[in-house]
Amino acid sequence: MRSTHMISRAVQLPSEIRMLRQQVRDFLNAERAAGTILGRPDSWLTGWDPGFTRRLAERGWVGMALPREYGGSGRGNLERYVVIEELLAAGAPVSAHWVADRQAGPSILRHGTEEQRRRFLPRIAAGQCFFSIGMSEQHSGSDLASVRTRAERTGNGWRLTGTKMWTGGAHVNDYAIVLARTDESADRHAGLSQFIVDLRDPRIRVEPIRLLSGEHTFNYVHLEAVELADDALLGHAGDGWQQVTGELALERSGPERFLSTLPLLIALVAELRRGACSPEQHARVGRLTARLASIRQLSLSVAAALEAGRPADVQAALVKDLGTRFEGELINEAREILPVAARFDATRGSYPELLATAILHSPGYTLRGGTNEILRGIITRGLEASR
Structure with missing residues (x-):
């Protein structure tokens, strides 16, 4: 196989x-x-x-x-x-x-x-x-091979310079694994390496990127000639692309790629139980649940493949594409099944507040972890290669 x-x-x-x-x-x-x-x-x-x-x-x-x-x-x-x-x-x-x-x-x-x-x-x-993820940059999100952050050899290790973007938790976490270019003469995939970087280094400046809700989760991370010892290199110099590819299979295939909005579905069902649930509402919730079950089975299959030591990058991309689209569509379905005004200022944990939170977070669902458009290219190439 x-x-x-x-x-x-x-x-x-x-x-x-x-x-x-x-x-x-x-x-x-x-x-x-x-x-x-x-x-x-x-x-x-x-x-x-x-x-x-x-x-x-x-x-x-x-x-x-x-x-x-x-x-x-x-x-x-x-x-x-x-x-x-x-x-x-x-x-x-x-x-x-x-x-x-x-x-x-x-x-x-x-x-x-x-x-x-x-x-x-x-x-x-x-x-x-x-830990945080130090992969994406401006103009280098899904196309990670185009990263511009540089790591130059020094007498005692490496000097890291560049800016990472969409780095979740960099303002509160301890370390980031940073992807950087270490060989300008190599092709765009072969000249990359990864480094374990202390986020509390004084030469690192973290700048917040706020969500539509105002929450501070993501950041710019400005690496201003950060001096690293040799032991900060993860793996071998030049192996960064292969290492990142393996990490992305873990990042894209897990249940977080289709369960981000499940608490909203649970809250929706609870709201419907308090009143008279119509046959149409019942059927639409059933269809959402069936879709959820099918995506979960695919995600479980990836977990089983990883357990057996088999690569699953194509399957992981498929989970991410199907799962994150489902997350956004669940919000739209919920709004139609139970027309309630979304209110971010409503009582915390109430259905209107959970709905507003999910809506304000929704633009990121199909973007983080690699845009779905790029992932569909990975899926297509994988299917063609498996013929």
């Missing part, structure tokens, strides 16, 4: 995972009772709560797929999938550890030196070390 072959076999989760799912639900119920803010759309992006992260880590639910020797739980991708699925469905505040758990940790495990693994992975698994 070629690496681009589309996975079609339905994935059945092992029965023992049901116990894990119930444990997570019990934990979330306790958090609700304690007053932790839950039930938010886009919680994996904007719900930054280090305390919540540490409580997850105490239960072994951060860094789940990392080996025990590096502080992880040594569990599989499917077990991790169940945990994050429940967290997203609850709208839990998980953004503090999200990037570190999803891609920075696995990337350091795969490409890092032993010293880097010992330094970062136990702290990630303990919920004490948070």
Whole structure:
């Protein structure tokens, strides 16, 4: 089977995972009772709560797929999938550890030196070390091979200069894995490398990019001749493109690509239950649920492929395209199923407030993680290659 072959076999989760799912639900119920803010759309992006992260880590639910020797739980991708699925469905505040758990940790495990693994992975698994993504730039979003940030060799390491854009959490996180050009003479893919950069370096200036809601999640990150030691290089010089490609499969395929607005759907159902739900409303909610189930199955298939060590970049792109379009369409459907004025100033957690939050976040759904238009090109090329 070629690496681009589309996975079609339905994935059945092992029965023992049901116990894990119930444990997570019990934990979330306790958090609700304690007053932790839950039930938010886009919680994996904007719900930054280090305390919540540490409580997850105490239960072994951060860094789940990392080996025990590096502080992880040594569990599989499917077990991790169940945990994050429940967290997203609850709208839990998980953004503090999200990037570190999803891609920075696995990337350091795969490409890092032993010293880097010992330094970062136990702290990630303990919920004490948070990462941002330093890939995108102005005019270099989905086309990452065109990045202009430069890393030049110095006597003692590297000098990093450039500006990253849409860097989520850079104002509160500890580190970023930054993609930079290290060889001007190589072709646009071969001359790239990745670096682990301390975001508290005084030569780094973080400038906020606010969402339509006014929330501060994204940033410009200005790297002003940042001096890095040799041990900041992740992997080998020139291997950055291959490393980034592997990370993007993790970034694009997870349930966050179709569950960002699930709390809104849950709130919609709750509102309909309070009144008389018409047959048409019932049918439209059913169609949304069916679409959600089919995208979830595709996403689970990617998790199973990663568990088996198979590449799944094409399938991940498909999950991201279908899932993020669903997220936006769910909002439009909700507005038609239950015509209620969206109000960002309404009581926090009320249906009008959740609807307004989802609407204001919606422009980013199909953009972040690579625009859907670019991803469709990846999907098309993958399908052609699998013939």
